[in-house]
Amino acid sequence: MPGSLASQIHVFEKALVAIIALFLLMSSSSLSFLNGDGKSVSSGAHFSNLLIESKNNPKEDARINNDIGKSKGSEEDMKLKDDSDKPAKGSGDSGSGSNNNGQRVFDAKAALLEIRALKPMVIFSKSYCPYSMKLKKLIAENYQITPEPMIVELDKHQFGAELQEYLGEISGRKTVPNVVIGKSVESKGGCDDFLELHNKGKLLDKLKIWGDNNLDVKKIGPPSNA
Known part of the structure; x- marks a missing residue:
């Protein structure tokens, strides 16, 4: 009987180790990162939404993407600002302008x-x-x-x-x-x-x-x- 009990405990330990390993694997595959907008982005298949996808440490990749996201946001903000400073299309035509209602x-x-x-x-x-x-x-x-x-x-x-x-x-x-x-x-x-x-x-x-x-x-x- 003691031998049988020891065998059962050994089987249980193996099963427990397998369960823990499976849990860790599932947890790592659903790891999330913050993009430049501060939104959570899942790794794996969805990681391609970011600018950097590598075999490096996931935390390092997240940091790089966060920095790139901030830079990209700044460039887009500048573009929007530049566009807002430009006259409306066609406004450079001779004799064209706008009335009080903004109509050309x-x-x-x-x-x-x-x-x-x-x-x-x-x-x-x-x-x-x-x-x-x-x-x-x-x-x-x-x-x-x-x-x-x-x-x-x-x-x-x-x-x-x-x-x-x-x-x-x-x-x-x-x-x-x-x-x-x-x-x-x-x-x-x-x-x-x-x-x-x-x-x-x-x-x-x-x-x-x-x-x-x-x-x-x-x-x-x-x-x-x-």
Whole structure:
């Protein structure tokens, strides 16, 4: 009987050791770490949510991730601050602003004044318009104008429709292309008008007169090998 009792105790001890080992294994697999936000993150499969995952001491990994999390948070805070300091998208467009309700508004008059202040000659165009293309080609291939004309593609301007409507009211031309030169707001014409003056040999002088000494205009001659 004593031998049998000793054998039973030995079996019990082995079973107890196995249970304790299993408990420790389960506890280590569910070990948690604190990320940069102070939230508990489980190790194992979920550990990949952190920035560092290694075979090092879990406490050391937790410390590294905590430091990285703080740095990442600081960078994100700086980015948010930088973004908050930037103007809203499109706010840099000429003549645009906000009303008292924070709604964006467009001042066509102010926008046109800003555009006109940039160059003495402005061609209001639309990139897909065949007549606009024809006029731009006519000018580029036959005349050297300094400073070179400014081209405003109304279809690519955020407020192109509003700008074209206002331009039509003050220039007398509602269609494109629409050329404005010098101090006058009156339209100097469209594609057909410029083509007619060019064919009659009068466009060079007209451009000089309209430019009022603010434009240097020269006719581009044919190639020397023509």
